[in-house]
Structure formats: C-alpha cells, structure tokens
Amino acid sequence: MGDNLTDQPIIQVRNMSKYFDEFEALRDVTLDVHRSEVLCLIGPSGSGKSTLLRCLNFLEAYDGGEVLLEGELIGWKSAGASPRKALSGEALRRQRQHIGMVFQQFNLWPHLTALENVAEALIHVKGLGKKQAHEKARAALAKVNLSDKEKNYPANLSGGQQQRVAIARAIAMEPSVMLFDEPTSALDPELVGEVLSVMKEMANEGMTMVVVTHEMGFAAHVADRVAFLDSGRLVTCVPPAEIFGQVPEDPRVRAFLQTYRERNVV
Amino acid sequence: MELDLFIRYGPALLSGFGVTILCWLVGSIGGLVLGFLLACLYRFGPKALGWLIYIYVEIIRGTPFMIQLFILYYGGPYVGLVLSPMQAGILSFIIYGSPYFSEIFRSGFNAIPKGQIEAARCVGLSERRILMRIILPQMLVPTTAPLTNFFIILTKETAILSVVTVPELLYETQTMAAETFTFVEPFLVLSLFYWVLVIGTSWVGERVEARVTRHLRRV
Numbered sequence: 001m002g003d004n005l006t007d008q009p010i011i012q013v014r015n016m017s018k019y020f021d022e023f024e025a026l027r028d029v030t031l032d033v034h035r036s037e038v039l040c041l042i043g044p045s046g047s048g049k050s051t052l053l054r055c056l057n058f059l060e061a062y063d064g065g066e067v068l069l070e071g072e073l074i075g076w077k078s079a080g081a082s083p084r085k086a087l088s089g090e091a092l093r094r095q096r097q098h099i100g101m102v103f104q105q106f107n108l109w110p111h112l113t114a115l116e117n118v119a120e121a122l123i124h125v126k127g128l129g130k131k132q133a134h135e136k137a138r139a140a141l142a143k144v145n146l147s148d149k150e151k152n153y154p155a156n157l158s159g160g161q162q163q164r165v166a167i168a169r170a171i172a173m174e175p176s177v178m179l180f181d182e183p184t185s186a187l188d189p190e191l192v193g194e195v196l197s198v199m200k201e202m203a204n205e206g207m208t209m210v211v212v213t214h215e216m217g218f219a220a221h222v223a224d225r226v227a228f229l230d231s232g233r234l235v236t237c238v239p240p241a242e243i244f245g246q247v248p249e250d251p252r253v254r255a256f257l258q259t260y261r262e263r264n265v266v
Numbered sequence: 267m268e269l270d271l272f273i274r275y276g277p278a279l280l281s282g283f284g285v286t287i288l289c290w291l292v293g294s295i296g297g298l299v300l301g302f303l304l305a306c307l308y309r310f311g312p313k314a315l316g317w318l319i320y321i322y323v324e325i326i327r328g329t330p331f332m333i334q335l336f337i338l339y340y341g342g343p344y345v346g347l348v349l350s351p352m353q354a355g356i357l358s359f360i361i362y363g364s365p366y367f368s369e370i371f372r373s374g375f376n377a378i379p380k381g382q383i384e385a386a387r388c389v390g391l392s393e394r395r396i397l398m399r400i401i402l403p404q405m406l407v408p409t410t411a412p413l414t415n416f417f418i419i420l421t422k423e424t425a426i427l428s429v430v431t432v433p434e435l436l437y438e439t440q441t442m443a444a445e446t447f448t449f450v451e452p453f454l455v456l457s458l459f460y461w462v463l464v465i466g467t468s469w470v471g472e473r474v475e476a477r478v479t480r481h482l483r484r485v
C-alpha cells in the first residue's frame with residue numbers, strides 16, 4: 001500500500017476525447033506514463049499524435065475523459081461538471097511548470113539570446129534573481145553542450161543548436177515530464193543526431209518523456225514503450241520489440257512500418 | 267529672389283514650421299498611442315468591443331481628413347465642444363491617424379508566430395508577461411517601417427489644418443503669397459521645410475529599424 005504513491009503513473013489519460021468542431025481528433029484514449037519512462041508516439045500523419053501531446057499540457061482543451069498529472073486533473077476544475085469549467089490562468093500555469101515541451105519548430109524567442117531564452121521563465125515564473133537564474137540557465141545549456149553559445153541570438157544558431165536551446169529552456173524549469181513533438185523533423189539530416197543524443201542522455205538520467213517521432217531508430221532503441229495512433233485512436237501501446245522486432249499483429253501498424261522500411265531501402 | 271522678403275516673412279514662416287511640427291508630433295504620437303490601445307483592446311478585449319472598434323476604424327478610414335476636421339471644429343460647438351483651431355486640429359489629427367496606427371499594430375500582433383506564444387505558455391509565463399516580454403519587443407520589427415512611413419505621410423497632412431486657420435506652415439506661406447504677390451519663392455521654401463521633415467523622419471526610422479532588428483542579423 002505504501003508503494004502506491006511512487007507507483008502512481010506521472011500521467012494518466014482516461015478515456016480522453018478531443019473534437020475540433022464536429023471532427024473527432026481523438027477518441028477514447030487511455031494511457032499511462034510511468035516515472036522515468038520514455039514513451040514514443042508514432043502513427044500516420046493526421047492520426048492525432050500532436051493533438052494528444054498538446055492535450056497533456058492543455059495547449060488543446062480535451063473534451064471528454066481525464067488527463068491527470070500526478071493524480072491532479074489538468075486544465076479543468078472538475079471532470080464531472082457539464083459544461084466543464086477551465087481552471088484559472090494562475091492554476092493552469094502552476095500545472096504547466098511541471099510539464100516541459102519541445103516543438104518541431106523550436107519556437108525560441110528570437111529577440112533573446114540563448115541564455116536569456118533559458119533564463120526568462122526562471123526569472124519571471126520561478127521568481128529567481130537574475131544572477132541565480134543565469135547560473136541555472138548556464139547549467140542547463142551545459143547539459144545540452146551549448147555553453148559556448150549562450151550569447152548567440154537564435155538567428156545565429158543552427159537548427160540543431162536552436163532545438164537544444166529549446167530543450168535547455170524546458171529542463172531548466174525542472175519539469176517532472178517532458179513532451180517532444182517531432183523534435184528532429186525540421187532539422188537537416190546531419191543535425192538530427194546531436195538532438196537525439198541529448199534526448200538519449202536525458203532518458204538515461206531518468207527523465208520521463210513522451211516523444212512524438214518519426215525516428216523509428218530512436219523509438220526502437222530508447223523507448224520503453226511505443227504507442228501507435230491511427231485516426232485518433234490508440235491502437236496499441238507495447239514495448240518496442242513487439243512492434244519492431246517481429247511482424248506486428250495489427251494490420252495498420254504493419255502497413256505503417258512497411259512504408260518506413262520501403263523508404264529506408266531506397 | 268528678393269532677400270528682404272524672407273527677412274520680413276522669415277519669422278512667420280519659421281513659426282509656421284514650428285506649429286506644423288508641434289501639430290504633427292503631438293497629433294501623430296497621440297494617434298499612435300490611441301491606435302495602440304485600440305489594437306490591444308481589439309485583440310485582448312471582449313468581442314463586442316472588437317466590433318465597435320472595427321466600425322470606428324472603418325468610418326474614420328472611410329472619410330476624408332478635412333471632413334473630420336470640419337465636423338469637429340464647426341460641429342463641435344453644437345454638442346458643447348468648443349475648441350480653438352489648434353485644439354481641434356490636433357484632436358482631429360489624433361482621431362484621423364489612430365485607425366491606421368491600429369491596423370499597423372494589429373498586423374504586428376499577427377506577425378508573431380503562434381508557436382512562440384505557446385512556448386511561453388508552456389513554461390508558465392502569464393499572458394501579461396507574454397505581451398510585455400515576447401510580443402511587444404518583437405512587434406517593433408514588422409511595425410517600424412510602416413510606422414515611419416505613416417509618420418511621413420502625416421507630415422504633409424498637417425497642411426489641411428490651415429483650413430481652420432491653424433497658423434501652420436501652409437497658412438503662413440499662403441499669407442505671405444497673398445500679401446506679396448509672390449508664389450514661387452514661398453512655396454519653394456514650404457517644400458524645403460516639408461522635405462527636411464520627411465528626410466529627418468526617415469533617418470530616425472532607419473536608425474530605429476536597425477536597432478530593433480539587430481538580433482536578426484546573422485554574424
């Protein structure tokens with residue numbers, strides 16, 4: 001019984017659904033993410049991977065079901081009420097501090113240097129003094145091997161470096177879980193490796209991560225489990241060996257992986 | 267060219283130039299501030315207010331400045347608003363410019379990629395901080411050039427204030443022309459004054475633009 005608290009998944013998604021007007025983007029998704037787990041989300045384009053990820057930190061307001069972060073309902077005041085009432089901005093911001101997010105397009109703030117990008121929220125959200133915030137920001141930049149670039153504006157960083165700054169910006173807030181939405185998809189092929197290796201290192205250090213990716217190598221070798229989405233539904237969520245190591249049972253997963261194999265042959 | 271003509275009318279022309287600069291600066295900075303407030307209310311205020319602002323913008327943009335000035339100056343007294351020519355001139359200048367400024371700022375807001383704002387929300391920055399720290403500093407980039415441009419356009423719109431006898435540059439020039447029966451000289455001087463104003467404004471605009479786009483330059 002005493003183990004209950006530590007055994008509780010960091011994120012629990014319960015029968016979650018999401019509509020864009022009439023369009024059902026997610027249907028009845030149920031999924032747990034455990035502490036220190038790396039969960040990769042894969043699936044065809046338009047299957048709802050980004051939407052699912054964005055519902056986890058309430059960038060998109062999910063409609064039905066629940067998303068719990070360490071047992072606490074995200075975004076809504078209560079799951080029962082109808083219509084649901086959103087949490088106050090203040091309360092939502094408090095929740096979001098525990099969830100880091102990294103985007104495909106990096107989304108750095110171009111008018112701030114690498115260091116300032118990382119320090120911004122430390123100062124204005126965590127309330128640290130400038131000196132302390134910069135110290136912390138430097139430590140985060142060191143983690144992503146960018147100590148020498150702290151004075152650069154994003155315009156003077158490569159895509160891979162920008163994405164690493166974005167990762168530093170997120171981890172500096174010491175979140176309990178990190179969300180990645182295709183973090184390497186906007187990068188030139190030769191820059192993908194540096195970002196993946198930073199992510200691998202984070203995984204090794206025990207960070208809880210949910211990663212939407214088309215990097216099947218990363219999913220196969222780093223993920224603890226791989227979830228496959230199709231048409232807004234969670235088809236399967238299993239250890240990578242069950243998807244990559246053998247011919248998957250589900251025909252949709254099989255077809256999806258087939259296109260990857262074909263592409264890699266060329 | 268008769269030099270003593272300019273010695274006689276020089277002070278009046280200079281004072282006209284001064285009044286032009288005053289009306290232009292106060293009027294356009296006032297218009298800029300009002301336009302900025304309108305753009306903020308449009309974006310962050312309630313929907314109904316957005317509609318009102320939309321209607322205001324369309325009406326002001328859809329009528330000539332001179333008509334607005336006439337209505338304010340000659341019509342004002344009927345609703346108890348008695349203004350001196352200068353007051354009416356500056357006030358109507360503020361009103362006239364505000365919707366254009368508001369449109370410049372509105373498109374400036376829209377030029378900030380949504381992803382940057384989402385990234386700010388993800389690290390827990392408040393909406394107010396996002397406005398102050400992320401949106402506003404970056405808005406200077408896409409808006410500086412159109413703002414400079416509109417300031418330049420407005421330099422010349424000040425001439426219209428002469429129709430309600432504001433003693434600005436055109437008014438003084440016309441007085442000089444009428445009293446001396448010279449035309450070429452006074453209007454050459456008038457052009458020179460406007461030209462100085464336009465060149466000065468665009469010089470300042472370029473400096474500001476260079477400053478606010480510094481971070482985008484690749485080194």
Ligand SMILES: Nc1ncnc2c1ncn2[C@@H]1O[C@H](COP(=O)(O)OP(=O)(O)OP(=O)(O)O)[C@@H](O)[C@H]1O
Nearest residue numbers: 020021023025043044045046047048049050051052
């Ligand atoms: N804001 C929105 N408004 C309307 N429809 C949306 C919106 N966002 C996503 N959708 C739709 O929801 C579905 C899922 O989109 P989502 O972006 O989650 O897919 P995805 O799996 O991330 O695809 P990709 O691999 O291309 O990024 C798509 O059909 C998309 O068109």
Ligand SMILES: [Mg+2]
Nearest residue numbers: 049050051182
């Ligand atoms: Mg996506």
